[in-house]
Amino acid sequence: MTVYPVTRLSTLGIIGKFAVALIAVVVTQGILSFKFKVFGYFDLPLIFSVYYGFTLGNPVASIVIGSSLGLMQDSLSGAVLGANGLSKTLIGFFAATAGSKFAVDQPVTRVFAIFLFTLGDGLLVTILGLMVGPASGAIYSGALGSWLLSAIFNTLLGLVLFGYHDRWSNATTR
Amino acid sequence: MSRTAAASKKPTWIALTIALVIQTGLISIQARRRIDTSFVRVWILDSLAPMEKLVDRASHGVRYVWDGYIALIGVHNQNEQLKHQVDELQMKLQQNREDLAELQRLRGLLSMPAADIGKTVVARVIGRDPARSQTVTIDKGTAHGVKPDSAVITPAGVVGRVIHSSNFFSIVQLIVDPQSAVGVMLDSSRRQGIVRGTGARDLDLDYIDDDNDLKQGDMFLTSGLDRVYPKGLPVGTIVSIGPRRGLLKTVDIRPSADLGRLEEVICLIEHSQNVGVDSVDPAQGASNP
Numbered sequence: 496m497t498v499y500p501v502t503r504l505s506t507l508g509i510i511g512k513f514a515v516a517l518i519a520v521v522v523t524q525g526i527l528s529f530k531f532k533v534f535g536y537f538d539l540p541l542i543f544s545v546y547y548g549f550t551l552g553n554p555v556a557s558i559v560i561g562s563s564l565g566l567m568q569d570s571l572s573g574a575v576l577g578a579n580g581l582s583k584t585l586i587g588f589f590a591a592t593a594g595s596k597f598a599v600d601q602p603v604t605r606v607f608a609i610f611l612f613t614l615g616d617g618l619l620v621t622i623l624g625l626m627v628g629p630a631s632g633a634i635y636s637g638a639l640g641s642w643l644l645s646a647i648f649n650t651l652l653g654l655v656l657f658g659y660h661d662r663w664s665n666a667t668t669r
Numbered sequence: 670m671s672r673t674a675a676a677s678k679k680p681t682w683i684a685l686t687i688a689l690v691i692q693t694g695l696i697s698i699q700a701r702r703r704i705d706t707s708f709v710r711v712w713i714l715d716s717l718a719p720m721e722k723l724v725d726r727a728s729h730g731v732r733y734v735w736d737g738y739i740a741l742i743g744v745h746n747q748n749e750q751l752k753h754q755v756d757e758l759q760m761k762l763q764q765n766r767e768d769l770a771e772l773q774r775l776r777g778l779l780s781m782p783a784a785d786i787g788k789t790v791v792a793r794v795i796g797r798d799p800a801r802s803q804t805v806t807i808d809k810g811t812a813h814g815v816k817p818d819s820a821v822i823t824p825a826g827v828v829g830r831v832i833h834s835s836n837f838f839s840i841v842q843l844i845v846d847p848q849s850a851v852g853v854m855l856d857s858s859r860r861q862g863i864v865r866g867t868g869a870r871d872l873d874l875d876y877i878d879d880d881n882d883l884k885q886g887d888m889f890l891t892s893g894l895d896r897v898y899p900k901g902l903p904v905g906t907i908v909s910i911g912p913r914r915g916l917l918k919t920v921d922i923r924p925s926a927d928l929g930r931l932e933e934v935i936c937l938i939e940h941s942q943n944v945g946v947d948s949v950d951p952a953q954g955a956s957n958p
Contacts, residue, residue, distance in 0.1 A: 518717065518720070521717060522717055522720045522721055522724070525717075525721050525796040525797065525798070525806065526721055526724050526725070526796060528796070528797035528798060529725075529794065529795070529796045529797035529805065529806075530728075532797075532929055535797065535798070554681040554684070554685075555680050555681055555684040558681070558684045558685050558688050559684065559688070561688075562688040562691070562692065565692070566692070566709075566713070567713055567717065569710075570709065570710045570713035570714055570717070571713070571714065571717060571718075571796070571798065571806065571840075572798040572804060572840075573798065573804040573832050573833055573840040573842060574798075575696060575699060576695050576696070576699060576709060576710055577691075577692040577693065577694075577695035577696040577699070578696065580688075580691075580692040580695070581689065581692035581693060581696065584685070584688040584689060584692055585689075588681075588685050591681075623696060626696075626700060627696060627699050627700045638868065641868065
């Protein structure tokens with residue numbers, strides 16, 4: 496019988512928990528977007544990429560998380576495979592880098608970061624889609640408005656989620 | 670920078686490079702269309718979509734219990750009214766049956782083909798896209814005969830077309846998606862054109878032979894020229910006509926099908942022989958992926 500060291504088992508457990516959490520994020524986004532149309536403006540995978548980037552303190556994990564979330568999002572959405580993956584990879588990396596250099600526990604920093612990340616994500620995904628897809632789908636007139644709305648909704652939801660995280664981590668460290 | 674700090678940053682750059690290479694590789698493979706990457710999508714779709722379906726079923730169960738038991742309090746009066754309506758409708762139905770029989774007799778006389786649209790399968794919408802494109806996920810895939818470019822409709826009108834299919838699930842691009850185009854004809858004048866999605870609620874008229882006689886309330890039907898949608902299905906109604914932009918007037922078309930409240934849809938898996946196109950111009954009305 497193979498005996499695994501305790502540390503290896505606990506590492507597998509942590510990876511498993513993260514995998515379940517990531518799948519839950521993407522599935523939840525799909526279901527909520529279907530049930531409530533306004534949820535199409537939210538981008539849960541983006542918020543969680545930023546969230547993990549800021550809070551984990553581990554850039555490698557943030558890159559892997561962002562990359563996986565984006566790839567799953569592409570597969571369920573019919574978008575160009577890799578477009579959201581590339582975008583969320585970069586967001587995970589930049590969020591983790593920012594988390595180690597700036598005071599990301601300040602609401603102002605979080606608002607600024609999520610807002611900019613959402614706009615950057617919209618722009619990058621659209622450009623990659625146009626590079627691969629047909630030229631007919633040029634950036635339509637409502638795209639900028641849609642990105643702005645999405646950025647506002649994401650920022651608000653991000654603030655709530657980060658707030659819960661702060662409260663929970665304060666309660667556990669007390 | 671100290672040597673230890675530089676060494677600790679090394680794994681980050683390696684991980685970032687690997688992730689970027691994988692994602693960029695996937696994108697470039699799709700751009701060159703040399704290798705079929707659909708297996709990645711099929712695998713992930715088949716893994717994640719059952720979970721969406723499970724949650725959808727659970728929410729349906731809750732709604733069934735609510736609608737079937739709890740919400741039934743005080744429906745006696747409504748029941749009486751409905752009984753009256755049923756009586757009236759039965760009389761109308763009888764009248765319609767007679768009309769239908771007459772129509773069939775006349776069709777037989779004129780040797781007209783029946784206006785069926787071909788082989789179909791009913792699918793349930795189980796999810797909406799988690800990104801910004803206008804797509805929905807349905808619970809039927811290649812195992813049920815649904816394949817890319819299958820038309821998806823409701824009794825009210827055209828919904829969209831299948832763009833990706835896994836074994837048991839498919840992704841449907843709605844007609845309001847900015848990358849979607851439908852070959853149409855005006856119900857009244859039979860003028861042909863193309864409508865395109867805007868990413869918002871309405872469609873844009875992209876091309877028409879002559880836009881001088883367009884008026885609010887005019888209905889567009891599928892022309893069948895795009896080889897995706899059978900001829901004669903309702904697409905949408907003109908809700909506003911704006912000033913000329915370039916060669917054409919700005920025409921907003923509201924889709925006939927309620928795309929915000931899709932639950933069950935019909936997938937056309939085989940076109941009927943008598944529905945479709947007599948002369949096809951592939952350059953016109955092609956629906957983009």
